[in-house]
Amino acid sequence: MPELPEVEVTRRGLLPHVVGRRIVQVTVRHRGLRWPVEPELEARLTGRVIGRIERRGKYLLLECLPAANADHATADDSAPGWLLVHLGMTGTLRVHVDAPPAGSHDHLDIELAPADGPGDGANMVLRFRDPRRFGAIIWTPLAEAALSEHPLLRRLGLEPFDPRFDGAWFHRLTRGRSMAIKQALLAGEIVVGVGNIYCSESLFRAGIRPTTPAGKISLARYDKLAVAVRETLTEAIARGGTTLRDFVGSDGSSGYFQLDCLVYDRAGEPCRVCGTSIRQIVQGQRSTFYCPHCQH
DNA sequence: ATTCTGACCTGATTGC
DNA sequence: TGCAATCAGGTCAGAA
Numbered sequence A: 001m002p003e004l005p006e007v008e009v010t011r012r013g014l015l016p017h018v019v020g021r022r023i024v025q026v027t028v029r030h031r032g033l034r035w036p037v038e039p040e041l042e043a044r045l046t047g048r049v050i051g052r053i054e055r056r057g058k059y060l061l062l063e064c065l066p067a068a069n070a071d072h073a074t075a076d077d078s079a080p081g082w083l084l085v086h087l088g089m090t091g092t093l094r095v096h097v098d099a100p101p102a103g104s105h106d107h108l109d110i111e112l113a114p115a116d117g118p119g120d121g122a123n124m125v126l127r128f129r130d131p132r133r134f135g136a137i138i139w140t141p142l143a144e145a146a147l148s149e150h151p152l153l154r155r156l157g158l159e160p161f162d163p164r165f166d167g168a169w170f171h172r173l174t175r176g177r178s179m180a181i182k183q184a185l186l187a188g189e190i191v192v193g194v195g196n197i198y199c200s201e202s203l204f205r206a207g208i209r210p211t212t213p214a215g216k217i218s219l220a221r222y223d224k225l226a227v228a229v230r231e232t233l234t235e236a237i238a239r240g241g242t243t244l245r246d247f248v249g250s251d252g253s254s255g256y257f258q259l260d261c262l263v264y265d266r267a268g269e270p271c272r273v274c275g276t277s278i279r280q281i282v283q284g285q286r287s288t289f290y291c292p293h294c295q296h
Numbered sequence B: 001a002t003t004c005t006g007a008c009c010t011g012a013t014t015g016c
Numbered sequence C: 001t002g003c004a005a006t007c008a009g010g011t012c013a014g015a016a
Helices: A005-017 A041-045 A166-175 A179-186 A196-208 A219-238
Strands: A023-028 A049-056 A061-064 A079-086 A092-098 A105-114 A122-128 A138-141 A279-283 A286-290
Touching: A005 A049, A005 A061, A005 A092, A005 A122, A023 A041, A041 A138, A092 A166, A166 A219, A179 A196, A179 A219, A196 A219, A196 A286
Parallel strands: none
Antiparallel strands: A023 A105, A049 A061, A061 A079, A079 A138, A092 A122, A105 A122, A279 A286
8 A cells, every 4th residue: 555655654653763773683484575574684683773764756865884893704794784665555654562473475574673772671572474475575785875876776756745746857757758647657757656546536626527638738737736736645654654554654644645536446336526436547557546526 | 659458366155 | 155356555676
């Protein structure tokens, strides 16, 4: 389920619990994620301290500072690195103080020592669960300045809250493109973080028919779309993310944005603005929902 | 270069 | 009740 708001909510939920803590043990139970979890991951992480937690698109980026007082085998061991985490379709990252026994989909545990060091306070566990295993856990020794050149991050579009993201940006990047705006928006090469739900929602807010070729949309309408994308994502983050099926925030609370969807998953139901029956179509093997009266 | 399709997985729901 | 078909929040790799 995770679109940008769910990932951002996870990031914020993790911050107070894991930043500054030392990794004392890493347990990988299933290495078959989107890409195989590298065999060296446990050794690379153990002893490091979690630094910042950032987000790029739907990727969570955990800065892992080098272990203190360690006898470094290689130069990489003594430099900061980053753990890239993608939640895929069904991934969650949660913090447990008293971690329950691992279930069959709990693929990775990162055990963290108390911030004040061993002795007082219990260890906690950062647990990655992902039934469908479309998620990814990837180590990179790249420094922060070079992170944007990582193969998985290099081609990502602008962050939706980047000031450079506006109607003109949209307009410029879609000239000559025949692809439907729904798919262009979903592809993440123009702006990141808009998944299948918020894509339909954003296009409804902007009054744009999802099937419209991206290259035929005017600057004025792209201005509206840029605003709609930002508003949709902002509101979803504020609500704590969506819980359509299995998303749970890192603190265990769940969001409820799905109650307020304007078009998503509302096929046949009346448009909340004009009452017209919401229509469902398939684009690129994914469902799209729109109001045939409000969107042109 | 751009666009489209298949692939990766499990689980919940639907329909016979 | 059982079982097969369908669908689900993502996105990469390769074909067309």
